[in-house]
Amino acid sequence: MSRGKRKRNTTLGFYMPTFMRMHVGTTKSLQNLNTLNDPYWEAVYLHEYVHFMQDVTTISGFANIGIITDYMRYVNNDVLTPGNPQGFQVPVLPVPNAPDNVATNLDLQDAYNGTGDEEDSITFTSHRTVQHTVSSSAGQLPLDLVEVTYLDGNGSAKSFEFGSLCVEESMAYIIERECYPTSPASPDLPYSSAERLVAHIHPAFASNRLNILALCDAALMHLHPGLVFYNTLLRIKNQNLVDTRPQDVYTIAGVTPAISGTIQAAGNHAINQLRGYFNDPLFQPIADWLERMIRAAVAARLANVTFPLDLAQGGVLGSNATLVQFMTSVGTPLVTNGKGEATLHDPSARANSTAHYSLIWAINQIHSIFWGLQRSCTMVGHCCAAKIKVDDRCSLEPWERATDKQLCPFATVWRHWGLTGYYPV
Numbered sequence: 171m172s173r174g175k176r177k178r179n180t181t182l183g184f185y186m187p188t189f190m191r192m193h194v195g196t197t198k199s200l201q202n203l204n205t206l207n208d209p210y211w212e213a214v215y216l217h218e219y220v221h222f223m224q225d226v227t228t229i230s231g232f233a234n235i236g237i238i239t240d241y242m243r244y245v246n247n248d249v250l251t252p253g254n255p256q257g258f259q260v261p262v263l264p265v266p267n268a269p270d271n272v273a274t275n276l277d278l279q280d281a282y283n284g285t286g287d288e289e290d291s292i293t294f295t296s297h298r299t300v301q302h303t304v305s306s307s308a309g310q311l312p313l314d315l316v317e318v319t320y321l322d323g324n325g326s327a328k329s330f331e332f333g334s335l336c337v338e339e340s341m342a343y344i345i346e347r348e349c350y351p352t353s354p355a356s357p358d359l360p361y362s363s364a365e366r367l368v369a370h371i372h373p374a375f376a377s378n379r380l381n382i383l384a385l386c387d388a389a390l391m392h393l394h395p396g397l398v399f400y401n402t403l404l405r406i407k408n409q410n411l412v413d414t415r416p417q418d419v420y421t422i423a424g425v426t427p428a429i430s431g432t433i434q435a436a437g438n439h440a441i442n443q444l445r446g447y448f449n450d451p452l453f454q455p456i457a458d459w460l461e462r463m464i465r466a467a468v469a470a471r472l473a474n475v476t477f478p479l480d481l482a483q484g485g486v487l488g489s490n491a492t493l494v495q496f497m498t499s500v501g502t503p504l505v506t507n508g509k510g511e512a513t514l515h516d517p518s519a520r521a522n523s524t525a526h527y528s529l530i531w532a533i534n535q536i537h538s539i540f541w542g543l544q545r546s547c548t549m550v551g552h553c554c555a556a557k558i559k560v561d562d563r564c565s566l567e568p569w570e571r572a573t574d575k576q577l578c579p580f581a582t583v584w585r586h587w588g589l590t591g592y593y594p595v
Contacts, residue, residue, distance in 0.1 A: 295319045
């Protein structure tokens, strides 16, 4: 079952899907990208920002938002069930096969994500689909997964399941290298896994890296990106579509004008789910921000479904017209640097203060606590930079701060959700 550890990361930065937060490890300010003037960190920033784009413009991204918010709602209701002790066991696991489908959807998410540890060098040897089943209240759900076998750098035979994690990282890495050809090298698995798979199955199609980018992006317009990527690639090979334009790959993968309604419906569902976190007038600003951001992102996608192709050909941050246009209309997630400084661009805000926006990061912290992944709050650096008082409880028992007069972001959410007095054991 998924434990929500879907941090898309490198040693240089990371993005937290659903929680609208990205990190770039530089100590330089990220307030104004035009003055960053550092191709190394600009490439990292672009890579992580692409993950944000995936989060708010694809069916897969919106589905993940729904799954995570349903889990958080389940935990909150479970912890607060009358008669339950205030000390609750972590990880909090949803009931298997229950009608609410929380457990089933988490298992589906795990299957869609795929597997595979980082490998610096890989050589693919075979590929196939294997049948997997997910348990649900309606019985066993059959599901095909893409299994790839390979040789690692030492010649040892290994295998992994090619899923959305590989698709997302490959897409971001292609855009990064197209815009910054001398960007830092990343391990073949997962960052070049899509390219390696295409080169192994259909070398002629792989000769244009934008073909692979288009296939990654189009696959993310489906709930099961890894399987869609694989089946579409086989279709292109079997039909010998050597001269396929990258733009045409979207149509082959089922991304036709008819999908616009599905994208809009998925975006609306994600908005409603995220608003459920903040059902108090006090939090109206952040709820409104999330809605504006997603609606603008959906509009950008529908205005130009293949916009990632333009992004990849647009060059560096400061002069990339597609990136500038997207940032201008959609904004950014909460962005932190190596000094704990946080910045964010909300196109509709009069002033881009991070005071309200950091609450989504606090929810990410609580999510990790519910899964038993941490017991501390890792927002200490941010709080210090924002002049929010910190103390030993931040590292030992941040939930105890919910009784303070002045609330930090973590304590604000913990109290808002009625969890004051509750603690993980």
